[in-house]
Amino acid sequence: MRIPDLNTRIAVTGAGIVCSIGRSKAEVWRAIVESRAGIAKLTRFEGETFPTDIAAEADVELPRGKRLSRTDLLAVLAAKEALEQAGDIPLDRAVVSTGTSTGGLLEGEDYYFQRLIRGRRRAPASRVLQQPTSGPSDAVAQAFKLGGGVISNATACASAGAAIGMAADYLRSRHADVAIAGGSDALCRLTYSGFNVLQAVDPEPCSPFGANRKGITLGEGAAYLVLERWDDAVARGATILAELSGYGASCDAHHPTAPAEDGRGAEAAMRGALSEGGLTPAAVDYVNAHGTGTALNDAAETRAIIAALGTDVPASSSKSYFGHTLGASGAIEAVVTVLALQNQLAPPTLRLREPAPECPLDYIPDTPRPMALANVLSNTFGFGGSNVSLLFRRA
Amino acid sequence: MRIPITGIGVIAPGAIGIEAFRALLASGQSAVADVDRFDTTGLSAHQAALVLDFKPKEFIPVMKMRRMNALSRLGVAAAKLAIADCGGSLLPETGVAIGTAFGPVQTSVEYMQEYVEKGAALAPPQLFAESVANAPGSHIAIEWGLRGFNVTITQRESSALAAAMYAATQLAKGTVRAALIGGVEEANEMLFSVLDRIGALAHNGTPGMILGEGGAVLVAGAGTRKPYGWLAGFGIARDTTAPISDWGHDEKSVVTAMQAALDDAEVTEVDAIFVSANGAPRGDEVEARAIQARFGDAVPLVPTKQVFGEYAAGGALQIAAALVALDEGRYRNVLVNSISAGGGIVCAVLSREAA
Numbered sequence: 001m002r003i004p005d006l007n008t009r010i011a012v013t014g015a016g017i018v019c020s021i022g023r024s025k026a027e028v029w030r031a032i033v034e035s036r037a038g039i040a041k042l043t044r045f046e047g048e049t050f051p052t053d054i055a056a057e058a059d060v061e062l063p064r065g066k067r068l069s070r071t072d073l074l075a076v077l078a079a080k081e082a083l084e085q086a087g088d089i090p091l092d093r094a095v096v097s098t099g100t101s102t103g104g105l106l107e108g109e110d111y112y113f114q115r116l117i118r119g120r121r122r123a124p125a126s127r128v129l130q131q132p133t134s135g136p137s138d139a140v141a142q143a144f145k146l147g148g149g150v151i152s153n154a155t156a157c158a159s160a161g162a163a164i165g166m167a168a169d170y171l172r173s174r175h176a177d178v179a180i181a182g183g184s185d186a187l188c189r190l191t192y193s194g195f196n197v198l199q200a201v202d203p204e205p206c207s208p209f210g211a212n213r214k215g216i217t218l219g220e221g222a223a224y225l226v227l228e229r230w231d232d233a234v235a236r237g238a239t240i241l242a243e244l245s246g247y248g249a250s251c252d253a254h255h256p257t258a259p260a261e262d263g264r265g266a267e268a269a270m271r272g273a274l275s276e277g278g279l280t281p282a283a284v285d286y287v288n289a290h291g292t293g294t295a296l297n298d299a300a301e302t303r304a305i306i307a308a309l310g311t312d313v314p315a316s317s318s319k320s321y322f323g324h325t326l327g328a329s330g331a332i333e334a335v336v337t338v339l340a341l342q343n344q345l346a347p348p349t350l351r352l353r354e355p356a357p358e359c360p361l362d363y364i365p366d367t368p369r370p371m372a373l374a375n376v377l378s379n380t381f382g383f384g385g386s387n388v389s390l391l392f393r394r395a
Numbered sequence: 396m397r398i399p400i401t402g403i404g405v406i407a408p409g410a411i412g413i414e415a416f417r418a419l420l421a422s423g424q425s426a427v428a429d430v431d432r433f434d435t436t437g438l439s440a441h442q443a444a445l446v447l448d449f450k451p452k453e454f455i456p457v458m459k460m461r462r463m464n465a466l467s468r469l470g471v472a473a474a475k476l477a478i479a480d481c482g483g484s485l486l487p488e489t490g491v492a493i494g495t496a497f498g499p500v501q502t503s504v505e506y507m508q509e510y511v512e513k514g515a516a517l518a519p520p521q522l523f524a525e526s527v528a529n530a531p532g533s534h535i536a537i538e539w540g541l542r543g544f545n546v547t548i549t550q551r552e553s554s555a556l557a558a559a560m561y562a563a564t565q566l567a568k569g570t571v572r573a574a575l576i577g578g579v580e581e582a583n584e585m586l587f588s589v590l591d592r593i594g595a596l597a598h599n600g601t602p603g604m605i606l607g608e609g610g611a612v613l614v615a616g617a618g619t620r621k622p623y624g625w626l627a628g629f630g631i632a633r634d635t636t637a638p639i640s641d642w643g644h645d646e647k648s649v650v651t652a653m654q655a656a657l658d659d660a661e662v663t664e665v666d667a668i669f670v671s672a673n674g675a676p677r678g679d680e681v682e683a684r685a686i687q688a689r690f691g692d693a694v695p696l697v698p699t700k701q702v703f704g705e706y707a708a709g710g711a712l713q714i715a716a717a718l719v720a721l722d723e724g725r726y727r728n729v730l731v732n733s734i735s736a737g738g739g740i741v742c743a744v745l746s747r748e749a750a
Contacts, residue, residue: 149631384533
């Protein structure tokens with residue numbers, strides 16, 4: 001087996017994004033610069049009653065696709081932007097690596113309801129065939145005729161971070177020459193209801209790291225990065241947006257849904273990323289935090305950042321703009337992180353009126369901050385205590 | 396670099412534990428039988444390879460078991476058997492990579508039933524916690540305190556082999572000292588009836604696949620037992636002619652993945668191929684043409700899915716079967732193929748030798 005060569009640098013040569021604050025990098029970045037969140041009344045599930053009624057829905061006209069779920073179509077839309085930016089890549093050696101938590105569960109739910117009403121013989125099966133979590137990778141690969149393989153990562157909310165890290169490894173071990181790596185998740189009833197029954201949804205737009213935070217705001221969207229070996233990207237004259245200089249992955253081994261309160265797993269993931277990138281903690285200029293807005297995450301993540309990086313590094317939660325996009329969050333926030341590096345501007349945490357006492361860091365409240373950003377971390381954690389931290393460097 | 400597999404735990408159709416699994420494979424018999432777990436009246440297919448004699452209480456304390464869905468129980472029980480089999484213990488720096496084709500479909504169904512009956516605010520949180528595909532991997536990490544990477548791969552028929560590829564890559568990189576690699580799958584009424592509805596299941600002489608299930612976990616990089624075999628190389632590709640949920644017809648893509656696995660393992664030939672073939676005509680045909688193109692008629696083909704079905708332990712039973720054959724000295728190097736509906740292909744070379 002070839003060992004992934006850590007001296008092989010990984011270039012980001014394309015990025016695409018769709019979420020509640022925009023249908024492209026340009027729209028998303030404009031909203032970030034203008035401190036404009038995309039959180040509003042939930043409209044998706046007409047006739048359903050939930051304890052909370054806000055969400056970060058992606059208002060977007062999706063491409064048509066036979067047998068494709070909303071999650072699949074969001075993925076295709078984001079991948080299109082990323083691939084168009086990357087330009088001429090070897091399609092037959094391009095692997096698709098996607099993280100998704102729910103896949104086409106939204107369509108699966110339609111089928112479950114139909115079965116309950118009409119019985120299994122009369123319910124049309126076409127919707128439930130869109131449910132598998134392999135759908136987004138398969139859909140992207142099919143849409144763009146990519147022949148380098150498909151991998152789907154369903155590691156709850158850490159899915160897309162893991163998918164991006166995995167893709168970098170396969171470039172370093174030369175199992176592929178290009179990777180379209182990202183994540184996608186559409187809102188569905190099960191997750192909207194599920195986080196509510198866990199009492200993890202804030203009835204107001206989420207306020208990560210705030211004293212009065214009550215939980216997450218559920219969002220949806222998709223994002224992809226095009227990754228290549230640095231030398232290949234240079235050789236073909238591609239514009240390099242940023243470098244993915246390392247990642248770390250860990251598990252809390254603590255609880256099925258709650259993070260370890262001491263933040264040990266998150267700390268290990270950040271340390272792993274620094275180790276792979278050959279950096280000292282002091283070299284990290286900014287952390288795009290997981291920052292969900294739950295009492296447990298924000299406190300544990302803050303402890304982890306302090307333990308891994310100290311108290312001087314600013315950290316912010318982009319989820320204050322577009323909510324928690326679950327399995328897609330690692331990719332959506334990776335794209336935001338790349339945009340931050342390109343623009344030398346750190347996105348803020350919106351609505352942080354009063355920071356919590358257990359959250360003593362600089363969370364960049366309210367407005368974006370111009371900063372010299374060379375090395376930045378993007379954190380993604382999930383149910384089951386799975387943690388991924390991606391390390392990006394300015395190109 | 397090659398990755399030793401020193402422990403195997405299986406909760407398989409017709410076999411609990413590696414020795415029973417070995418005996419099942421040696422017997423030439425099949426675990427496929429008429430389904431009586433759920434009602435197949437009105438469906439075309441009536442057979443599956445089901446795990447019938449698994450008693451989770453024998454593996455998991457009752458209080459913990461109550462918090463686990465069927466997939467998590469299969470995964471934790473298989474991990475317990477695998478760790479016992481490897482003759483050692485695991486350090487905290489151990490990763491977990493689990494494959495599952497369809498994941499917690501049954502848990503989602505049960506959740507949505509409660510949602511309909513009780514309302515969106517009153518469905519059980521416990522079911523929601525288990526509705527994520529990575530719940531089995533999480534329970535395994537919690538049970539043995541494993542703090543390395545923890546990922547769950549859901550790439551249809553290739554899920555477990557793709558999980559093995561990732562874990563082996565991490566061991567090669569040195570980010571963990573050891574890893575548990577495996578897969579889980581549950582054959583439930585929902586999955587069976589939908590596959591039946593689209594004509595994917597074999598019935599009345601019509602070719603198709605047999606649905607399997609189970610849990611299997613392999614111990615990589617830890618333990619004292621003589622290795623069953625080594626993970627020696629992997630190859631991935633995709634058949635760009637494949638529709639979104641069926642197999643394509645481009646055998647060259649399969650050859651590409653097989654050759655990539657051989658190259659990664661630094662071998663030029665293998666002694667047997669543990670084929671992907673599962674009875675689905677299009678998938679079987681594209682693989683047969685690819686094998687013919689690359690190997691001719693020279694290499695023995697070892698089908699396994701007539702024994703324990705497709706998706707058995709997320710595909711991990713196919714890997715376990717290949718490792719048992721290496722352990723018994725029947726082959727030096729084998730190729731394991733998995734070709735997925737949707738076009739994904741993952742191939743691996745497993746070897747009896749460390750280098």
